[in-house]
Amino acid sequence: MVAAATSIIGVAGAWLVVGFDFPLRRTLSWALVLPLAVPTYLAAYAFGEFFHYTGPVQSLVRSIFGFQTIRDYWFPDIRTTPGAAFVLSSVLYPYVYLTTRVIFLMQGRNIADAARTLGAGPAKVFWRVLLPVARPAIVAGVALILMETVNDIGAAEYLGVRTLTFSIYATWLNRGSLEGGAQIALVMLMLVFALLGAEQWARRRQRFHTGRATHMQARPPRTRLRGRRAVAALLATGLPVLAGFGIPLFVFGQYAARRLEQFASPALGRAFLHSLATATATAIITVLLALFLINAVRLCRSRGITIAVRLASIGYALPGGILGLGLLFALARFDNTLDGFMRAELGFSTGLLLTGSAAAVVIACSIRFLALAESAIRSGMEKLPPNLDEAARSLGHTPARSATKVLLPLLKPAIFTAAVLVFVDTIKELSATILLRPFGFNTLATHVYENASRGVPEEGAVAAILIILTALVPVMLLSGALARDREATM
Numbered sequence: 001m002v003a004a005a006t007s008i009i010g011v012a013g014a015w016l017v018v019g020f021d022f023p024l025r026r027t028l029s030w031a032l033v034l035p036l037a038v039p040t041y042l043a044a045y046a047f048g049e050f051f052h053y054t055g056p057v058q059s060l061v062r063s064i065f066g067f068q069t070i071r072d073y074w075f076p077d078i079r080t081t082p083g084a085a086f087v088l089s090s091v092l093y094p095y096v097y098l099t100t101r102v103i104f105l106m107q108g109r110n111i112a113d114a115a116r117t118l119g120a121g122p123a124k125v126f127w128r129v130l131l132p133v134a135r136p137a138i139v140a141g142v143a144l145i146l147m148e149t150v151n152d153i154g155a156a157e158y159l160g161v162r163t164l165t166f167s168i169y170a171t172w173l174n175r176g177s178l179e180g181g182a183q184i185a186l187v188m189l190m191l192v193f194a195l196l197g198a199e200q201w202a203r204r205r206q207r208f209h210t211g212r213a214t215h216m217q218a219r220p221p222r223t224r225l226r227g228r229r230a231v232a233a234l235l236a237t238g239l240p241v242l243a244g245f246g247i248p249l250f251v252f253g254q255y256a257a258r259r260l261e262q263f264a265s266p267a268l269g270r271a272f273l274h275s276l277a278t279a280t281a282t283a284i285i286t287v288l289l290a291l292f293l294i295n296a297v298r299l300c301r302s303r304g305i306t307i308a309v310r311l312a313s314i315g316y317a318l319p320g321g322i323l324g325l326g327l328l329f330a331l332a333r334f335d336n337t338l339d340g341f342m343r344a345e346l347g348f349s350t351g352l353l354l355t356g357s358a359a360a361v362v363i364a365c366s367i368r369f370l371a372l373a374e375s376a377i378r379s380g381m382e383k384l385p386p387n388l389d390e391a392a393r394s395l396g397h398t399p400a401r402s403a404t405k406v407l408l409p410l411l412k413p414a415i416f417t418a419a420v421l422v423f424v425d426t427i428k429e430l431s432a433t434i435l436l437r438p439f440g441f442n443t444l445a446t447h448v449y450e451n452a453s454r455g456v457p458e459e460g461a462v463a464a465i466l467i468i469l470t471a472l473v474p475v476m477l478l479s480g481a482l483a484r485d486r487e488a489t490m
Helices: 002-019 025-031 040-050 056-065 081-092 094-117 122-151 154-158 164-174 178-202 227-257 260-264 266-300 303-312 320-345 358-382 388-394 399-410 412-428 431-436 444-453 457-487
Strands: none
Touching: 002 025, 002 081, 002 094, 002 122, 002 227, 025 227, 040 081, 040 154, 040 227, 040 444, 040 457, 081 094, 081 122, 081 154, 081 227, 094 122, 122 164, 154 164, 154 444, 164 178, 164 320, 164 431, 178 320, 227 260, 227 457, 260 266, 260 457, 266 303, 266 358, 266 412, 266 444, 266 457, 303 358, 320 358, 320 431, 358 412, 358 431, 399 412, 412 444, 412 457, 431 444, 444 457
């Protein structure tokens, strides 16, 4: 359900803002990215309160139609599997929107106009030309969404939907069975590899060429919509923003306004600093690792190195629960082996150095989000002339100097994109952090989760607003940079 809904919302939004002109189009073209700043668990808490019996929607229904009790009318329950799919779709569709919009901007409008000159109508152009061209981008975006959906723990638990991810957490911590959690993790791992295999199979014959736009090429004008069509386009692009970003901001903004004293809370301040430190460290580590791996592939051109890099980037496909559980075993084994060696050889104990430390959280996030950094930087690298660094080396530069003096300056936009994506996802990360964090180490995400688990999500409203605002700043910077970059080619 999430895959179908996000595909429809993301593709329709990208098609409308790229190919048509209607009121607020320019604003909505970057506003459609804003739900990326809202974690799935925050969206679940907000939607649960917004559509609750005492919430604004049902209160408005009762006031309009004169209903007195819940028995007088029917209202869909958000705490169901379709309700959970609706909530997840509201905040995850930007993955499809971003990847599809890039393809439409780079080549969609040119080939669409070529098709129209041959007599094809708008509907036929979309279904027969634009959609096949964008299929690899749509599949890539949906694959990320499927991974995020499988990884979700907070939204599923709050909405009462039993998932394998939550079962790992409950089996380990609530029932005290680490082995049972590991068995469930293996079942999930098979599901993840099935999803990865399905994605690769769907794209096995897909090839597309990205033409380079120059300033001398005039881009064809957008089709101007008027009347009912303009209103329909405005609703189709505006409602996803209002749902995925507007509802969480409205709900938690109201709660936070009545709890302004929490902004001075030392515990909340520590959670905020922990989140910033973890996200910054993860962004730096993943960007450096991604640059090293991509440069290794570029220089060595070895099939073995390429396969190793792909394996190193598979972490994003692993749900945080699986990653946290596996990392716990690995770090405990490392710490115990090191401690045994130091006791035998030097006569003192090192204890647990990594297990149950903040470093374990950073390691887990770095493993999981390395794929994001690698993908963003690799996309930027593919846009550069293939022999650029070779030309620099023919002029006497060493491989290291040509990489730092030639390639790095040209890759700054891609590096910035990679750092922003990793920073935002780490700020929102919950499942691995819950399993690996040391005692007393709270992030903003775990602070909100603890309050929601006690049935008082409103007590975590200030932390929720801080998460949204902290993630919103880099998301807006990124969407603005992308908009400027793309509009420059229009």
